[in-house]
Amino acid sequence: MTASLARHRAWSAPCPRRPGYRGQLWLMLAPYLLGLALLVVVPALVGLPLALTAYNALEPARFVGFDNLVELATDPIFRTSVFNSGVYVALAVPLRLLGALGLAFLLFRPGRGVGAGRAAVYLPTVVPDVAWALLWLWLLNPAYGPVNGLLALVGLPGPAWMVEEWGARSAVILMLVWQIGEGLVACLAALGDIPAETLEQSAVDGAGVWQTLRGVTLPLLAPVLLILLFRDTIFSLQSTFVPALILGDGGGPNYATTFIPMWIYTNAFEYLRYGYAMAMTWTMYGLTALLLFGQYRVARRWRLGFADAE
Amino acid sequence: MRSNGGRRHGARATLRPLAIVAVAALFLVPLWLLVAASLRPLGRPLSRGVEWLPRPAAWGNYPAVFELIDLWRHAANSAFVVALAVPLTVVVASWAGFALAQLPQAWRLRLTLLSFAAMGVPLTAVWLSRFLMFKEAGLLDNRLALVVPALGGTSPFYVLLFLWTFLRVPAELYEAARLDGAGALGVWARIAMPLARPTIVAVAILAFLHYWSSFVEPLLYIQSLDKQTLPYALQALHQLDPTNWPLLMAGAALVTAPVVLVFLLGQRYFLQPFRGQGWFGR
Structure with a gap:
């Protein structure tokens, strides 16, 4: 055949x-x-x-025009969720990026313990989301949790974490700052792509460690850092879901961990308001695109700054 | 000048291992505390302060989890998903990476850009549509719904990893096999794949971690508890007895143990990109 x-x-x-x-x-x-x-x-x-319909998956979708968007504009919980996601992006994303970059500098050159160090840093990243969230629910238990126990050892008062609004937001940021293995690998790979001659040339030219970092290393890393920044921003919109569901018991306290995905999920799968949830999804797209564009503009200006310093 | 440099180097040489140990400890402490909390005897009143190692260690907490929920069944469901999804992912992603590496430059660029764009779509954005599509296709409450993404290679990132690997292979090797009369599948199987072993292992591990840990998909697409995978079972355990910390931590440790094991076995394939080797080394 x-x-x-x-x-x-x-x-x-x-x-x-x-x-x-x-x-x-x-x-x-x-x-x-x-x-x-x-x-x-x-x-x-x-x-x-x-997004332009009222749809509950039981009856046929009904066209409602821009009603969903109008409702979104006046939905106080949606506004809270945008604020929460904004706080997360503003605090957790830079922390994760700087952490990954700093650890990559520490763990780049071969040496004793480097392999084990890399594995140790990556390990929290592989822990399943649910297990990781449950673990932090225990670690941050206000009365008996080890984190407040450690704080008490050095004489610091422990916050009530998941009971107060900012405590809850900090808790979500804290637990996700530990999972930066992928950022570490990307930074290590980017460092590996810098030709050794470029760094040697910089040293021969009499540049100090700090000048080399600013004038050579960071500009060469900039594209990878920018991709990581975009990726982390996009993924922060979904990585907060499981923490909000488990630590925040569905977005609490007082909606402090109701990030945008949590509110989409609640509307779609608990209130069966698929049309409204879809309008929210598209709004989230739009906000993310705006954010990425803003980051791109800022980053471009930074890179020009680097070029001037040279 | 020289001695100064040497001394500075010496100081850094001793400081660096210390810093590495400190960093490693910082990242391992949460996991240590997970194990410590899982070994706390049931019923002992909670105490303030940090318990690094409970005495006596209550190993019986682990079998106790199995009595509370049918962990074996959920483990079998997870194993079913992983056993189908991981090999499928490796085959589909490596096919796509191989084809991209062999197609003309223009197509390769276009499809690479498309892949990057697709990586930028958050899963949140497709939850709802996928749910409705699976509902139409009659795949809701079917464990196969959890395997479906593997039919498309799971993630564009895996395809790009294979693409970068296959681009590093000298084109003459592919040409030679083709002149021997091999078809595209033959070149893929006989030349490309044997040279891509580290990437195969890395993608297999990443896919394993992804499918084993996936929580939102089972939450959305599977309704019957007896078809659920392990992460969902863990959440069910949490809802069953929200403050029974030793049992909850034992359950979390049981769900986590396989991924830690797989990661430790294969980590060198994706954590060692020293200059000129590993994932991105060119």
Whole structure:
């Protein structure tokens, strides 16, 4: 069967192997492209019209125009969730980025304990979200938790963590700052891509450690740092979900850990308001895009600053 | 000048291991406290202060978790998902990476950009649509719904990892195999994959961690408790008895142990990108 097919092709096509090979490559690519289309592109597009409807998945969707967006604008909990997500992005994302970068500088060059150190730093990242959140629920127990126990050892009063609004927000940031293994790997890889000669040249030119860092290393790392910044910003919109569900017991106290995904989830899967939740999803897209654009503008200005310093 | 440099180097050489030990300890302490809390005898009143190692260590907490929830069943569900999803992910992602590496430059660039764009779509944005799609397809409350992303290679990032690996292989090797009459699948299986072993291990581990830990997908797509995977079971245990810390921590440790084991076995494949080797080394 295959033999006859091959003979047929050889007979019909003037140059049989090349187009056949190219076609085979496209076939190998097909599952991935289909997956992207069906699991990412189509879901995103299907959602767009749904944002203009009232839909509870039991009755047919009813067109309501821009009602959902109007309601969003006046929804106090949505406004709180935007504020919470904003606080997270403003505090946790820079902390995670600086942490990953600092640890990468420490753990880059080969040496004693470097391999074990890298593994230790990465280890919290592999802990399943739910287990990690439950662990921190225990660690941050206001009365008996080890964190407040440690604080008491050095004579500091422990906060009530998940009972107060800012305590709860800090708790979520704290537990996610530990999971920076992927950022570490990306920074290590970026450091590995800097040619040794460039650094040696800088040293020969008499540049100190700090000057080399500012004038050579950081500008060369800038693209990777920017990608990490974007990625962390985008993922912060989903990585807060499990902490909010478990530490905040569904977004509490007083909606302090109701980040945008938590409020989307609550509306969609508890109130069965799919249309409204979809409008929120698209608003989140828009806000994220705005944020990324702002970060890009700032980063570009920083990079120009680096170039001037040289 | 020289001696000064040497002394400075000497000081740094002793400080660096100390800093590494301190950092390692900082990141390991939470996990140590997880194990310590799981070994606390049940019923002993909670005490203030930090308990680094309970005496006597109550190992019986671990079997006690199995009596509270059917952990074996949930572990079997998790194993089912991982056993299907991880090999599928490796095959589909490596096919796509291989094809991208062999296609003309213009297509490679376009599809790489598309992959980066797709990585930027937060899962939050597709929860709802995927839920509705699975509902239409009759996949709700079916464990296969959890495997579906693997049919598309799970993450564009894995495809890019394979692409970067296959681009490093000299093109003549592929050409030679093709001239021997191998088709695209043949070149992939005989030339590309054997040279990509570190990347295969890294992607397999990352995919394993992803599917084993995934919580939101089972939460959304699976309704029956007996079809749920381990992370959901852990949350169920939490809701069953929210303040029984020793049992909760024992459950968390049990769910975490396999990923830690897999990670420690394979970590060198993706934590050692010293110059010129590893993931991105070119």
